[in-house]
Each structure stands twice: as C-alpha cells, then as structure tokens.
Amino acid sequence: MPAVSIIIPVYNIGKYLEKCLDSVIAQTFPDIEIIVVNDGSTDNSPEIIARYADKDPRIVVIDKANEGLAYARKSGIEAANGEYIQHLDGDDYLELDAIELVYRKAKEKDADMVVFPFWFDYPDSGKSKRSIEIACTSYTGLEYFSAISFSKAHWAVWSYLHKRSLYANSITFRQELSYGEDVFLTTQLSYYSSRVAVLKSRPLLHYIIRENSITNSRLSEKKAGNILLYPSLVDNFLKNKPEYSSLQKELSAIRIQANNELLSKRWFKDAHKLSKESLAILRQYPDLKPQVKSFYKLFTLYAHNRLLGRLYAQYYIFKKKIK
16 A cells, blocks of 8 residues: 555646656655546647656556546546545646655644645746645644635645545545536545644645636636536535534635636626625625625625626726736
C-alpha cells in the first residue's frame, strides 16, 4: 500500500500535462502511486500519459469515456490504494517537496485532512496571488466547513491531503457538475473528518488560471445551472444530519456566494429573483454583507427594478468589476 495516491484527471490538456507529471514523479517523497485518469481526451494527452507510464512504474493509467471531472475523480478514487489521497488537476503542478511536507503533517497530527497554501498563477499576465491565509492551525471537520463557507479558506479539493477512508462514508459524486463539484465534495469530506490540520508553509501547489479555463470563462446555460444547483446539493446533504439547524448561516453564505458568482460572470437572466433572495439573506444575517462586497448596490437595484439593475451592471462591466 503506497502512503499517498495522487489522482490526476486529464481531458485535452496535452499542452500542459508534462509540467504536471514532471512535478509529481520528481517528488522528494517517493512512496506514492500516480493515478492518471484519461477522461476521453481527443488531443495528444493519451500519448503523453503512455510515455510517462513507460518510464515510471508508479503511474497507473485509467482510460475511460468522457464523463466529466466528477466521475474522472471518482474513477481515480476507486482505483486508489494509498492511505491518503491528493487530487491534482492535470494543468497544475506541485512544488517538489509538497507531498513530503503534507504527509509528514498528516502523520504528526493523525489528521483526516491537511490543508496547505497554494499559488493562483495567471500565465497570461505573469502574475501570482497567494491563497487565503488560514487563521487556525487545526479544526474539526465542521469548523473547517464553516471557515470555508465564510470565505476564510478554499473549497478546492486539491488544496488538502485527505484520508482515503473518508470515502467509505458513501460519498456522492454528481456527474453533471462541471462547476461547483469541489464545493459538494469538500462539504462531504469535511463533514466526515474529525481532525483537520493546517500546514503553515510556503505555497506548495500552482493553480493555473487561463482565459479559457472552466472557472474563468463566460457562463453557459449548463454552468449557470451548476452554480444554481450546488448550494441545493450541499443543503440536501446536510438536511438529515443532526447539525443541520446550527448550519443555516453557513448554508446561507454558500447560497449568497453562488448568486454573487452568477452576477460576476454576467448571468443576468435570473438577476431579479436572485438579488431578492440575496437581500432576504442579508436581512437575516447582516454580517454576511462582506460576502457580496461591492455587489451589494447591484443586488439592491436589481431586486427593486430590473432596468436599473441592468444599467448599473453595464457600469460594473465598464469599470471591470464584472469581467
């Protein structure tokens, strides 16, 4: 049994895949298996994967029909043998001692999850931004869920090492989620975690954001539907749990963030309805106002008058508050 299984979903990212795989096979911590899930790629990704698998026996290749990111990760998890799992997108890459540092922390604290800092890299501009500085050094799973809900940590599933045994808790994957899948999966993993340790170190992963990336592109009907869906999936997961009534503020924060995300990506189709919903949430929880930041006035105008809201949205676009 390897100590860590690194799961890398791949779909048509041949241009960036070598840098990712190079960073993984060169890890200073060698006790890993590398599960590369080719999710029906039609570019040169399969050839690159085969070439790397030929020279490193730790690489396990899964070739499957395209079913999306959630099911690609699910396939990797089902094939994994490691005590811990680290997710990694195929166009991102790790610092060479990343796995060594997070695994050492996991064993030291007997942690179910180890959260670590990372870089947001913007290759088009050459800029980088560090991830949120997490306040505490340890949490219970629900405490960490609260921290993420209130924007004090990140949802990204690749931003933490976690025990493979957590998936024995009937973790659910939704194939249709191409946006928000991390929120749904992290909610479930956090809920079933007893100890979450925070590694205070330099950033250990480079998350690459390009103009044409899933998270940075304009919304389609499907993506907008995903953003509307994932808060409901989180709510439904927690609904029958004994802690549900005490997590209403967290669930409201997730909903208002989703509404904010839709407006920030120029999805004005449901703006009147969503703005009314957001303002109702803020009346109940006024201290969530920082969650909407500079979008508060836009919410207010859209809630009361669609035309005024649309005109103000154009002003936001001009000022590049909405991209």
